[in-house]
Amino acid sequence: MADYLRIGEVASALGVSVDTLRRWEADGRVEFERQRGQRVLRSDRLPDLLARHPAPRSASSARNRMAGIVVSVKRDDVMAQVELACGDYRIVSLMSREAADDLGLEPGSPATAVVKATTVIVEA
Structure with a gap:
């Protein structure tokens, strides 16, 4: 199956769930082939599918998230x-x-601190 992608791989590439792809198939938006009982897509068809349904932008790859309240x-x-x-x-x-205005940041409002840094140096 080197020339084919399983439905889960296609879902990952598009940034959608497998269930979404099954609905798209039922609606005629994508056509999968069946191999050994699995839905597969020819790998050369993925670029066209990506062009028609671009993956949503990831919010962030940061792993350190801390929910909090704006103090000032x-x-x-x-x-x-x-x-x-x-x-x-x-x-x-x-x-x-x-950015602060667009986010509506005011004392008392909930916010999440997302920390992503390659280097943090603090010396006294």
């Missing part, structure tokens, strides 16, 4: 400093003022 937001003309209380942790983020 300090804004100037360009930047915003946002402080979150996330359980035992205090997280401070610097972002554009526009």
Whole structure:
């Protein structure tokens, strides 16, 4: 089956569930072949399917997420400093003022700190 992709592999490539692909097949949006009782798609048909149904953008590959509450937001003309209380942790983020405004960040609002860093160095 080197020239074929199983339905689960197609679902992963499209960023949808296997159930979604089964519904699409029932609706005529995609046509799978059957091999040994499994739905498969010829691998050379995947690019066309991806073009018609692009995968949704992943929100983030960050693994460190901490739910919290916005404690303070300090804004100037360009930047915003946002402080979150996330359980035992205090997280401070610097972002554009526009981003803080778009997210509606205000003291008391729920937010999630998503931490993704290759290097963090703090020295005293």
